Amino acid sequence: MKKVIxxxxxxxxxxxxxxxxxxxxxxxxxxPLLYDHAIIPVKGTHDISRKHEAYLLFPVHLDGTLLDIATVMQSKKESFTITTVLQIFRQLCAGLKHMHNFDPPYAHNDVKPGNVLITHRKGQPPLAILMDFGSARPARKEIRSRSEALQxxxxxxxxxSAPFRAPELWDCPSHADIDERTDIWSLGCTLYAIMYGTSPFEYxxxxxxxxxxxxxxxxxIKWPSGHNPPYPENLHQFVHWMLQPQPAMRPNIDDIIIHVDKLILKFSS
Known part of the structure; x- marks a missing residue:
C-alpha cells in the first residue's frame, strides 16, 4: 500500500x-494499479494543513527495488553478471516501449533504480517492474517561449530526480520540442547504475x-577506475549512445531494444 499525505x-x-x-x-x-485506491478527507487532526490521505493498493513485490539490491551488492563489492544486467535492462525497455508507443506517447519522467521493483524467480531471470507514475505525462511538448522553458x-x-534528469530538463531552450527521449537519457543513466550502483554523474x-x-x-561520464572493469566496452558504448546531450541524437526505444537483444544474444552464446 502506498500512503500519501x-x-x-x-x-x-x-x-x-x-x-x-x-x-x-x-x-x-x-x-499496475489494479486493486483499489481511495482519497479520504482527514478529520479530527490537530494539524489543520493535513486535508486528505490517499491510499493506493498495488501488487506485492517483496524483494525491494533495484536501488536496494544494488546498494547491498556494492557494500559487498559484488556486481550483476553481464547477462543479468541485460535481462533487467531489457525488461525496463519493454515497459517504456509500452508507454512511448501509447496514443498519445507518455514519458515516465523519473526512470531510476529506486523506481524499479525486482522480484527473484527460481530458475528464471529477475523480474523487473517500473513503478511510480506520479511524474508521468504525455511525452511531447512544444516550448515556444522563455517563460514556457522556465516553467x-x-x-x-x-x-x-537530478542525477537521472536529461539535459534539456536542466536548461531548456526557448524553442524546443520535448519528447520521450528524456526517458532515454534516464534509461542510459539507469543502465550505468545497474552495473555500478550509482548514476554516471553523481561523482x-x-x-x-x-x-x-x-x-x-x-x-x-566517469567510469570506475581499474585495469580490469567487470563489464565490457560494448556496454560502455551502449550507455554513451543513450547519453547524448542533444535529444535528436539519442536513439528511440525501438532502436535500443534491437541493440540490447543483439547484446543478449552475444553474451549468452
Whole structure:
C-alpha cells in the first residue's frame, strides 16, 4: 500500500494524476494499479494543513527495488553478471516501449533504480517492474517561449530526480520540442547504475567545486577506475549512445531494444 499525505491542492492533483496514469497501462513490466485506491478527507487532526490521505493498493513485490539490491551488492563489492544486467535492462525497455508507443506517447519522467521493483524467480531471470507514475505525462511538448522553458525546468526540478534528469530538463531552450527521449537519457543513466550502483554523474556531488548540472549538460561520464572493469566496452558504448546531450541524437526505444537483444544474444552464446 502506498500512503500519501496531501496538504495542498497541487498535491491532490498529483495523486489524482498518478491514479489516472497508473490505470492507463497494462504491461508485465509496469506496476499496475489494479486493486483499489481511495482519497479520504482527514478529520479530527490537530494539524489543520493535513486535508486528505490517499491510499493506493498495488501488487506485492517483496524483494525491494533495484536501488536496494544494488546498494547491498556494492557494500559487498559484488556486481550483476553481464547477462543479468541485460535481462533487467531489457525488461525496463519493454515497459517504456509500452508507454512511448501509447496514443498519445507518455514519458515516465523519473526512470531510476529506486523506481524499479525486482522480484527473484527460481530458475528464471529477475523480474523487473517500473513503478511510480506520479511524474508521468504525455511525452511531447512544444516550448515556444522563455517563460514556457522556465516553467518546464521548474516542473522538472520538482519531479525528475537530478542525477537521472536529461539535459534539456536542466536548461531548456526557448524553442524546443520535448519528447520521450528524456526517458532515454534516464534509461542510459539507469543502465550505468545497474552495473555500478550509482548514476554516471553523481561523482560530481562529491567533488570540491563539482557541479552535477555541468556534468550532465556536458555528458561527462566517469567510469570506475581499474585495469580490469567487470563489464565490457560494448556496454560502455551502449550507455554513451543513450547519453547524448542533444535529444535528436539519442536513439528511440525501438532502436535500443534491437541493440540490447543483439547484446543478449552475444553474451549468452
Amino acid at each position: 496531501i496538504q495542498t491542492e497541487e498535491q491532490l492533483e498529483m495523486v489524482k494524476q498518478e491514479i489516472r496514469v497508473s490505470s492507463l497501462f497494462s504491461h508485465p513490466n509496469l506496476l 518546464l525546468q521548474e516542473w522538472a526540478s520538482e519531479h525528475c 560530481a556531488l562529491g567533488e570540491s567545486g563539482g557541479s552535477l548540472q555541468l556534468a550532465v549538460m556536458n555528458a561527462q
